[in-house]
Amino acid sequence: MRPAAESRTGGTGVSFFAEPLAAKVPEITFLFWVVKIMTTAGGEALSDYLALGSKVTGAAVETLFLIVGLVWQFRTRRYVAAAYWFLAYAIATFGTGVSDTLHLVVGIPYAGTTTLWAVVLALVFWRWYRSEGTLSIHSITTRRREGYYWATVFATFALGTALGDFTATALGLGYLASGIMFGLIIGIPAVAWARFGLGSIAAFWFAYVVTRPLGASFADYFSKPHSISGAGFGDGRTAVAAAVVTAVLVVYLAVTRHDIQPATSPRAVSRAAVNDDAWGR
Helix, strand or coil: CCCHHHHHHCCCCCCCCCCCCCCCCCCCCHHHHHHHHHHHHHHHHHHHHHCCCCHHHHHHHHHHHHHHHHHHHHHCCCCCHHHHHHHHHHHHHHHHHHHHHHHHCCCCCHHHHHHHHHHHHHHHHHHHHHHHCCCCHHHCCCHHHHHHHHHHHHHHHHHHHHHHHHHHHHCCCCHHHHHHHHHHHCHHHHHHHHHHCCCHHHHHHHHHHHHHHHHHHHHHHHHCCHHHCCCCCCHHHHHHHHHHHHHHHHHHHHHHCCCCCCCCCHHHHHHHHHHCCCCCC
């Protein structure tokens, strides 16, 4: 009998990142959204805290954080809560740093960075669907699909950072008002799905994108000084608080395993990919 990695790839060697044995992302539950928002808030605060010191050191830490997260997640062969959320946290941090660099260092206005990341996200979605025929998270059972998934996550995090800063500063809403606004907007896909027939995949990704400016806006509100509409709690303390809450929730998920997707046969996954349309019926 051939090794599992060999039988999934059809090759004769063992890859460093073996093909998954099961879905690599969690089932979508209420707690998924809570942890997702906490990672976005924590990543925003952590990146801003690292930027207070040496920019080179901060960028190096964020890059190392991301590399460790990528290796850990892609080395697992099924969903592992700690690995998944570690990488999500790392991307939240790194994505914030990249988006802020384009504005603060390169000089692109927030409207420009928001547009840029929206285009990047659309291109990733287009390439993913063109390649795989579905954008469903229940189809993340191959390395290639997982790669598309995490590329999408990165683009959503960078877009959310730019969008949150755009509404809070360029539009003058302030961080708290921006957070409340996105808190209302995130309810739109839920209502559209439940009452008006919006596809589940479209509803999921709509809400997923909005979680980023939602979490980041509240993180900025708590961490930034009063002079720029914040509560003055500080970047460092906000980052620590968010990290602690996230860690507790992830430990709970790891122990209870409530967010493990039901086992699905490869044939059923392929059939779902064919039957899904771009908006997820």
